[in-house]
Amino acid sequence: MTAKLAQSPMVQGWCPGAHRPMMSGDGLVVRVRPFRATLSPPQARALCDLARRYGNGTIDLTTRANLQIRGVAESDHPALLRALAGQDLLDTDPVMEGRRNILMAPDWQQGGLTDRLHTMLLETLPKLPVLPEKMGYALDTGAEARLTRGAADFRFELDTEGHLLLRADGVANGIRIDETNVMAALTELLAWFIETGGQEAGRMARHLRSTSLPNAWQVTAPRAPAKPLAPGPTDDGLILGVPFGSISAAAMETLIQAPGVADLRLMMDRLLWLRGALPQAPPGFITTPGSALLTTHACPGAPFCPRATVETRALAERLAGQVPGSLHISGCTKGCALPRRADITLTGRDGRFDLVRNGAPWDEPEATGLRPNDLNDLTGYA
Template sequence: MSAPVIQGWCPGALRPMASGDGLVVRVRPRGGRLEPAQAAGIAALSRAHGNGVIDLSARANVQLRGVTEASHGPLLEGLRALGLLDESIAAETRRNIVVTPFWDAGDGTQALAQALAKALAPDAPALPGKFGFAVDTGATPVLRGTAADIRLECSAEGRLLVRADGASTGANVTPETAAETALHLARWFVESGGISESRGRMAAHLARGAVLPGVFREAEALPPGELPQFAPGTVPQGQLVGFAFGQMQAETLAALAGLWPLRVTPWRMLLIEGLRGTPALPGLITDAHDPLLRVIACTGAPGCPQALQPTRPLARALAAHVPSGQMLHVSGCAKACAHPGQGPVTLLAEAGGFRHGATGPALSAKALLERPQTLFEAP
């Protein structure tokens, strides 16, 4: 069995990625926020130029599926009219920024994100395709479980900090110097061999022994702590709503666009800005205890050409059997795109079914459904 192909880059709008159901076009909302007209426009473009299926990615982006070579051009024109298109593939790739959704007007978060995006446009070095930035400047960081290589956070003393992912210290900065300091760290990563030695990720580069410049060792970051978990419900900034596997129909996004501005989260949820109460719309997960929140699954076959089995029908069927407080990850191939790294119980697709554990046999979906409780029994 051949190994899955690792692309090493993420799709964009200008540089889409081919999948089993057409081109995947990723839209990167500026500051992680969509005005109602932008959200409504994306929904309309998805229906007109794609298959009407919209994904939320783990980097707080919006993906349109089912786009064809012929419809890609008109789609780009529509995104440009909405102010959602970068001037070039290089600029789009560099603007890989995830922003905490829990910001308040005037707290400086959006200004920091805008300054970083502006600085990245002309001056960033040639960074790897997945290299990213996180603006996570609340009193408690919430994006440490989200992939990023350079993080803007608050230090243990409550000051603004620029930190390399994988480091416990960073550089004290001001809102005026944060963006340039982040670029200085990105340049050091490139100049110190980070691209060639660590598959392009900051934490791996540091783990191999790279020593940060002194300025990035001057202030202590907040300690790691337990990663926060978020679920649908009311938060100070509005209402969080979820979607099964982070996927919705264009009609759902169009209906949400008629409510308030939307903030896209890296937890495959949307935050409806300023809303209090649960919107009565089909396709939303609004119950924090919904079993579908305990399963993670990639697109699977046939939507992904590298997937060896369908994933989401099995994940949906097993959801009710996942104990509260646990997670099940059903992956269509060894890349485990939907949840990289260790964590939940994982079923890995193979040609003969799904494997649970390194040495066990591959089991069919039917066999797994007959005894789902064995997945969560201690070995």
């Protein structure tokens, strides 16, 4: 173990899409963004079949409630795109696919406010200026505020009286709007972001650290965040946790075939909501609250990612529960599994680990050069 070592912050890059996949150690990673973060039973069954036919049979659930098919051969990529388009799981325009970064309130209802906002946003996105790739939108307009911790730059929320507001990520308050001017307000806020140099910062919250948002955009407070959802039965189905966001196609297929399933909704924190049914979940899912695996995050690591020099998930399973809060095992400084602060972060570097307390993988470590065998007990760092 060595003393603290300063490390340059890692500028986050692009995320894999369907049209623009990323090469990993086991083949292409093809990200699928289901519309409204929802899969119908036929779409879910088709996705499982595609993961087996063109990938390695594993489906990832990301922190932004998207899915990834892993292990796709480059020669199979065009056929996979055609199959996804046939299931209405793909934007025909590659540019639009990259811009459709939308967090959806999990309890959205057809024709409801969240659904209407989603439709308006899809109609408006092609008319908006191009933003840095990871910027996105949160439609936090369900029965309770569920997306406060989600990564989004432009937040549609409700105030304490139920009125719609738009809030820039990084400030506490927003501006009250209504459905007649909602997209005009978004366009105006986005224009301010660009005119004041926000493109260089790359994210709204990062930009607001050095640039003041006009007071007119900071008038109304949003309602308080609700308690996070957790695995277990609900009034309308079953919520399941997905350890490390990794699902076998066979397990997902078993879930979706349960009698009475209405749809499968993808949620933050690597949760799935199986609506309309209470089936017996197959092995590999978290079915009750309080599991340490819900607060333990790990990317695929080596040898599956060419950036990683360390194995991650076996270590994460071994250390789960040793930290009272969140634990993140990251194969490199990019931090794909949890691109934000954790109570304890272990970052792979040159075959060993750096340890960051209360920070992200690209932050300054407290200790460096730790071997996996040195990491049997984290209680001293918690």
